[in-house]
Amino acid sequence: xxxxxxxxxxxxxxxxxxxxxxxxxxxxxxxxxxxxxxxxxxxxxxxxxxxxxxxxxxxxxxxxxxxxxxxxxxxxxxxxxxxxxxxxxxxxxxxxxxxxxxxxxxxxxxx
Amino acid sequence: xxxxxxxxxxxxxxxxxxxxxxxxxxxxxxxxxxxxxxxxxxxxxxxxxxxxxxxxxxxxxxxxxxxxxxxxxxxxxxxxxxxxxxxxxxxxxxxxxxxxxxxxxxxxxxxxx
Numbered sequence: 367x368x369x370x371x372x373x374x375x376x377x378x379x380x381x382x383x384x385x386x387x388x389x390x391x392x393x394x395x396x397x398x399x400x401x402x403x404x405x406x407x408x409x410x411x412x413x414x415x416x417x418x419x420x421x422x423x424x425x426x427x428x429x430x431x432x433x434x435x436x437x438x439x440x441x442x443x444x445x446x447x448x449x450x451x452x453x454x455x456x457x458x459x460x461x462x463x464x465x466x467x468x469x470x471x472x473x474x475x476x477x
Numbered sequence: 478x479x480x481x482x483x484x485x486x487x488x489x490x491x492x493x494x495x496x497x498x499x500x501x502x503x504x505x506x507x508x509x510x511x512x513x514x515x516x517x518x519x520x521x522x523x524x525x526x527x528x529x530x531x532x533x534x535x536x537x538x539x540x541x542x543x544x545x546x547x548x549x550x551x552x553x554x555x556x557x558x559x560x561x562x563x564x565x566x567x568x569x570x571x572x573x574x575x576x577x578x579x580x581x582x583x584x585x586x587x588x589x590x
Contacts, residue, residue, distance in 0.1 A: 372519075374517065398490045407565075408584065409481075409569070409581030409583050409584050410520075410581045411576060411581065412579070416576065427555075450508050454519070454520070462574065464522055464525070464535070465520075469517060
């Protein structure tokens with residue numbers, strides 16, 4: 367079993383939809399949770415990070431962590447075609463540990 | 478412009494040849510990392526360096542080598558001992574070692590035939 371599981375998609379939604387991207391994990395020691403966005407043939411860029419449980423909002427993006435269920439989510443409101451990319455979750459047990467990445471979910475937002 | 482540069486964007490090599498991928502950063506970050514990305518797999522850590530003249534193996538270091546002679550530079554050599562070298566290689570850096578805010582370069586696509 368992988369430490370971090372992520373549905374590869376693709377997830378195809380119409381413009382304006384609310385998108386939910388998710389990861390599950392098995393290591394209860396994970397405390398730092400990140401979401402990266404990666405456009406095709408580009409390097410990932412950090413979108414959001416959260417520490418421990420709870421929600422964090424940044425514009426159209428909301429990151430949610432449920433440590434009791436070992437489940438994290440990224441919500442995108444009012445999705446745009448420019449949001450079409452692969453979204454990678456990543457996590458670590460401490461800020462001195464290496465990051466463990468999910469395989470990424472490919473999102474397509476059509477006009 | 479501050480950031481991480483990787484060159485070249487695309488690289489083609491014959492099997493049996495060593496090849497070196499360049500990674501430079503002007504962010505004044507202490508830590509640098511090399512990852513490999515393959516379809517259907519998450520990013521896998523090859524090597525990382527917390528400080529100049531020091532580096533550690535990641536999860537898949539076999540067949541790779543690195544050096545860190547300058548803070549700004551962390552080149553990766555893919556040797557002929559690497560069994561499946563064709564992949565997308567990503568370099569990243571962070572302010573401090575292990576800091577979770579890693580910034581990535583644009584990547585190098587290596588194809589070995």
